[in-house]
Amino acid sequence: xxxxxxxxxxxxxxxxxxxxxxxxxxxxxxxxxxxxxxxxxxxxxxxxxxxxxxxxxxxxxxxxxxxxxxxxxxxxxxxxxxxxxxxxxxxxxxxxxxxxxxxx
Amino acid sequence: xxxxxxxxxxxxxxxxxxxxxxxxxxxxxxxxxxxxxxxxxxxxxxxxxxxxxxxxxxxxxxxxxxxxxxxxxxxxxxxxxxxxxxxxxxxxxxxxxxxxxxxxxxxxxxxxxxxxxxxxxxxxxxxxxxxxxxxxxxxxxxxxxxxxxxxxxx
Numbered sequence: 001x002x003x004x005x006x007x008x009x010x011x012x013x014x015x016x017x018x019x020x021x022x023x024x025x026x027x028x029x030x031x032x033x034x035x036x037x038x039x040x041x042x043x044x045x046x047x048x049x050x051x052x053x054x055x056x057x058x059x060x061x062x063x064x065x066x067x068x069x070x071x072x073x074x075x076x077x078x079x080x081x082x083x084x085x086x087x088x089x090x091x092x093x094x095x096x097x098x099x100x101x102x103x104x
Numbered sequence: 105x106x107x108x109x110x111x112x113x114x115x116x117x118x119x120x121x122x123x124x125x126x127x128x129x130x131x132x133x134x135x136x137x138x139x140x141x142x143x144x145x146x147x148x149x150x151x152x153x154x155x156x157x158x159x160x161x162x163x164x165x166x167x168x169x170x171x172x173x174x175x176x177x178x179x180x181x182x183x184x185x186x187x188x189x190x191x192x193x194x195x196x197x198x199x200x201x202x203x204x205x206x207x208x209x210x211x212x213x214x215x216x217x218x219x220x221x222x223x224x225x226x227x228x229x230x231x232x233x234x235x236x237x238x239x240x241x242x243x244x245x246x247x248x249x250x251x252x253x254x255x256x257x258x
Contacts (some may be wrong), residue, residue: 052244054208065164089126
């Protein structure tokens with residue numbers, strides 16, 4: 001990894017047409033300005049990590065999940081504070097039960 | 105009443121006011137804007153996030169507070185704006201928003217919860233956003249369990 005020390009106002013060039021400027025440098029964070037051609041995608045790494053995790057989550061199989069649910073119940077997490085989620089989900093599924101006693 | 109074909113629960117009825125709307129979709133699934141939450145006693149504490157558009161797309165999640173009881177939100181002002189919430193105040197989980205951590209199983213078979221970017225749902229409007237947290241204290245792969253070693257649910 002190339003390591004470069006820069007102060008606020010200084011910049012780094014990457015290739016012919018990408019410039020990264022340090023706009024502000026604080027104790028815990030820096031503010032960067034990035035100038036790059038339109039076709040170069042620039043985004044925070046967290047977004048890519050989230051994208052990868054979502055793709056992995058979408059192909060997660062049901063068997064493993066039922067095991068997870070069983071394990072979580074065994075760990076006693078069942079009574080966790082899920083209140084508002086239950087409210088929302090109840091609104092979704094309360095009419096969905098197969099044997100609705102009112103026959104609606 | 106509209107019906108939704110689901111990945112795990114065949115066909116379910118739902119009400120329009122229970123639909124979770126994501127103006128930006130989810131990262132990796134930007135075309136998916138409408139979901140319903142499925143929460144069944146048998147599967148608790150798991151919550152299923154089922155796409156209305158794609159029946160085969162269903163995420164599985166846990167309430168963030170059941171993964172980390174001390175979880176603190178740090179949502180960007182842009183995301184608060186999408187949610188229609190005060191951009192100068194972090195919402196309260198349970199009062200203002202529901203907060204779900206999506207679960208994945210990696211190639212290493214480790215089951216993990218995404219605490220870096222939970223799905224945050226405005227409880228009043230049902231508008232939601234997968235909010236990448238501004239503080240870097242949380243992992244996108246917070247370990248839950250190893251999928252190989254966990255006993256099957258009875």
